[in-house]
Amino acid sequence: MPLFAGTGKVLIINIDGAGTGFNDPTPATPVGGNAGTTRGQQRLNVFLAAAQTWQNNLDTNVDVRVRASFAPIIGNPACTDTEGILGQASPMDWRHDTQGVPMANVWYPIALANKFANTDLSAGVDDINVRFNSDVDTATCLGATSFYYGLDNKHGTDIDLYNVVLHELGHGFGISGKANAPAFSEGIPAISDVHTFDVSAGQRWDQMTTAQRNTSLTNTGNLVWDGAVVRSQTGQFLSPMSTLTISAPAAIAKNYDVGLAAFGPTIDKTPASGRIVIAQDEANTDGPTTTDGCSTFTNASAVAGRIALIDRGVCTFVTKTRNAQNAGAIGVIVVDNASACSAPSLGGTATDITIPVISITQTDGTALKAQLTSNTTVDASLHLDPSQLAGTTKQGYLRLYAPCVVEPGSSVHHWDTTATPNLLMEPFIGSDLLHGLDLTIYQLIDMGWTQPPRSGRRILKK
Ligand SMILES: [Zn+2]
Structure with a gap:
């Protein structure tokens, strides 16, 4: 039952070398609907399943090429028993003022710019770069906790790779900035910056100076997502x-x-x-x-x-x-x-x-x-x-993650951790996540993505 209306596909491009990452030949027992019989195959199967979920939910006629690798991530700080980086992803290119974009003078991630242009603006170049930390499967990183490669959400105390891949691809589709927050690249805001709003300052990030954004970056509880679609959907997901x-x-x-x-x-x-x-x-x-x-x-x-x-x-x-x-x-x-x-x-x-x-x-x-x-x-x-949903402000905006000590890469481009139940795009993976995209999809729709049309429910009177 393909829901996907556009002809474009979300393609996983495996860039790992022989014997490593997605090509790891270590024998593995099929688990939770994942039929792979090696560790590498199982990793790839989870990526393909997550890519399919995105493909079913975003509408474009241009293939989205995801350049994927599963290799040690020597993070800063390094992975320890209790803390580590699971994965990283970002758009590989950004464009502004290309054909069909709804807003002038705004950076769009390449996959979205391609959708608007209805053609591949960077033919032959991949669109999203994603890297996962293979060290998670060793004892030195997060101790006995490993990635769970099943597709059935029965991850127990392990880390559900499927959800983490959904999360990381969300960054690649546009939940990120072109420059490190609060900077703008070439003085031009990314589409996510245009929806980043400070309720106590009463200004969006694209209306602020860099100094004002720097203050706003740590304005915990007051930095929010300004987007009508997310706002209309929070009640479906939050308590x-x-x-x-x-x-x-x-x-x-x-x-x-x-x-x-x-x-x-x-x-x-x-x-x-x-x-x-x-x-x-x-x-x-x-x-x-x-x-x-x-x-x-x-x-x-x-x-x-x-x-x-x-x-x-x-x-x-x-x-x-x-x-x-x-x-x-x-x-x-x-x-x-x-x-x-x-x-x-x-x-x-x-x-x-x-x-x-x-x-x-x-x-x-x-x-x-x-x-x-x-x-x-x-x-x-x-x-x-009852007048306020967990993770929102009293004005009804969903809060963005703005800890008072800036966390590069995490601040701004995630939801605040007060959201309850936990959301996919929070900075720390929760064990209670839906096995799906929750509000992530609506955040991307606020940025200009569209969903494929759903088949209507019909009534037969005779
Ligand atoms: Zn993230």
């Missing part, structure tokens, strides 16, 4: 946002961005509402301060029925939450112990936690503690905000 609302005192009353926990009940099922109390425990070998929540609380009677405020550090998030639960708390707020512009995600697993737990930034925590230590009553609730 309402979990938030911390302080209702009193007035000095700190507002909604706060929170980090979510991988354990415990979700806030939609178990909201919590009440006073906040700073948890106290002994300074001991479990934890050196009286506010780290690492041992049995000494003010359990004050915490019971309230929301416990605990500092991050030393012991696990699960231990802190369990101690709060044992003291009778109805919820937990973990305050970050380092300066960062977004609240940390709280990792861990536990089956015995029945109260919700979230995190806030150190800055927000300091403001909260100032009220509590002067004996002011602080009323709060942990709840879903």
Whole structure:
């Protein structure tokens, strides 16, 4: 059932040498719908499947040539037990003011420029360059975690190569800049820059100076995608946002961005509402301060029925939450112990936690503690905000990734990590992704790509 309307195909050009990467002869057992019997064949099959998915979703009459390699990526930083680069991709060429482009003086990635021109503007030259890190399959890079070569999304704790290839090709189709952000190449914005908007500055990137864009690049929570198609589709993919609302005192009353926990009940099922109390425990070998929540609380009677405020550090998030639960708390707020512009995600697993737990930034925590230590009553609730989707701003824009320390290659050209559920084009691959393109396709449509027509649903009356 080919959905593809254009005659162009997404072609994978294997540039690996004999015996390496896509040609790795190491025997492999067919897995999850991938019939390949060598590691190289399995890698190529995943690429072909991801290319087919893109081909089914983007409409062009010009073949898109993807120059692909599977080789060690000596990243900076180098791949370690816990962190590494999975793959990299970029358009191999950009054009501006070529035939058929909708906007003048804007760089378009070559595959999109070809689509508008309805001809191959760079005949004989490949369009997208993509490279995957074969070291992921060794023990020195990400430890026992390897690529999963099945096509059925049953990757377990391994990394689903299919999703990573979809992600990287998204960069190649246009979710990238021609120059390193915030620079423009030859003073001309890329099509993605034209849709990059700073809600607090009230300007798009193509309307700003380089200095203004440099400030905007780290404007966490305020750098967004300005595109009507993404905006109209966010509700199809994202859940309402979990938030911390302080209702009193007035000095700190507002909604706060929170980090979510991988354990415990979700806030939609178990909201919590009440006073906040700073948890106290002994300074001991479990934890050196009286506010780290690492041992049995000494003010359990004050915490019971309230929301416990605990500092991050030393012991696990699960231990802190369990101690709060044992003291009778109805919820937990973990305050970050380092300066960062977004609240940390709280990792861990536990089956015995029945109260919700979230995190806030150190800055927000300091403001909260100032009220509590002067004996002011602080009323709060942990709840879903039905007026705002997770990962969007209150104006309804989807946030772009703009961490306060710039991450070259990741900043701007990904969605913010507050999107829930996780999206394909977030900088870190989530384990809960749809096995598909989610909002990625709509971001590309905002840039000028089109989708093939779908067959309409018919009704037969006789
Ligand atoms: Zn990426």
